[in-house]
Amino acid sequence: MAGIAHLSDIHFGAHDPKIVAATEAWLQARQPDLVIVSGDFTQRARLGQFRAASAYINRLRAAGHRLLVVPGNHDVPLYDVVRRFAAPLRRYKRFISSDLCPWFENDEIAVLGINTARSLTIKDGRINHEQIALMKRRFAAVSPTKTRILVTHHPLFAMPIGKGGELSEAVGRHEEAVQGACEAGVHLALAGHFHRTYAEAARKMAEKAGSALIIQAGTATSTRLRNAEPQSFNWLQVRRNDRCALQVVAWNGTSFQDGDRVAFEFDGRQWNAHKGAGA
Template identity: 50%
Template sequence: MRTLVHLSDLHFGRVDEQLLAPLRATIEAIGPDLVVVSGDLTQRALSVQFEAARAYLDSLPGPQIIVPGNHDISLYNLVRRFLQPLTRYKRHITSDLAPTYFDDEIAVLGINTARSLTFKDGRVNHEQVASMRAAFAGIDPALTRIVVTHHPFDLPEAVERSEVVDRAPMAMQAFAEEGVDLLLAGHLHLSHAGNTAERYQIRDFAALVVQAGTATSTRGRGEVNGFNVIRIHHGCIEVDRYGWDDSARQFARLKTETFRRSANVWAVHIGGLLAAGL
């Protein structure tokens, strides 16, 4: 079994400072095998914000897989936005925009979906998809394949379709061909877990999509601050959603959802039956 902590949308520069120490303590108590951070480490891509984010990440367990978000590209400095869009991110966080983590149970790949030409939307391109194929080529079929992006490939029902990452159908077809199991994302400040069967009707394939809300930002959009704990067994994934309990001044587990795989289809596990949605 592998345990992942999935954080997103930290937004240093606009964090709720009271959450930082309890979040760290909770993560340390969980003892994850891997910490995943799916973008928007800063509010306005300022050096001081990246420095604060780096210091906090250094206080959390490792190893870590981190990808940038749209807020990690300068918004108002047009020179930086278009000519040096992720220079500060690469200086302070990581120069690797396609990070990987492989062990004998999981294969994790980060893909950068943040782009200079749009203020908030994201995109995946053909070169990134080709790199994904190369990264997963020849690995043990028993490994759970995980892709981490900032922008989501699927959405909660109430969210507009425009929030889906651009070129998602092209990427999803490649994910199906490579047997990708799990897609982790953030961006919306909303938590969500489900499969891709309805949006992408690909024969005999449905990946599991898990969305994290914001762990530390003051912009909760109707949800308490939170994060996910993902426990990966062979053919089974449990998603625990943790949320901030203001009265107790700590993060607590709010709900657990279980998903099982049948062939290449992930689906909610309810009372021993698979709700595949196919």
């Protein structure tokens, strides 16, 4: 069984240092096989913010954690127009990672990260044809017994973002991206962006959505909360390619506390949830 900690939207520059330290303590105690950070390392892509985010990432690596990271739209400068269009991810590459399509594979899982942050879209994301082709090519070489996991900052699907049932905009080239994920045999699609935790079978969200399980992470350390959700991240335990258990690890004001465990099982067509069951 593979243990994955999925953090997102850590937003250095609008972060709580006490909560940042608490994530490090939790990770050190749990020792996941992989730590995923799905974008928005900074609040406004400023130099000091990237330096603080880099120090955090370096501490995690020094503690022995394996990381897979992708940038978010907040890691592209908003107000520095020249840098935004001439070198939108230069600071991200310098301080966080030069690899915009990171890959991790062990005996149980294969994980691909794809950058969806763009200069022109401001807050929305986009996937291009080359990235879709890469997705299919990388996962095609993976053993069918392994769990294939795709990581983006922006979710592939329109997501519920409010109590009234309103939906977000889907990532650019949504239909092609979803088709590519289907052809690549993606089992889990992890993302962030909306500071909201969410998990659902793709087939229950849209027609022709394929068989992936869609999992969203909230903000791990930002003070900019939405929908009254506390800071949180996801703890995933993956067994084979048809079993996955999810716990939302939420900040209670003094520490991170494990939430209820929800097990998902793939029945050959879609993922089904079983609250409280094991993976």
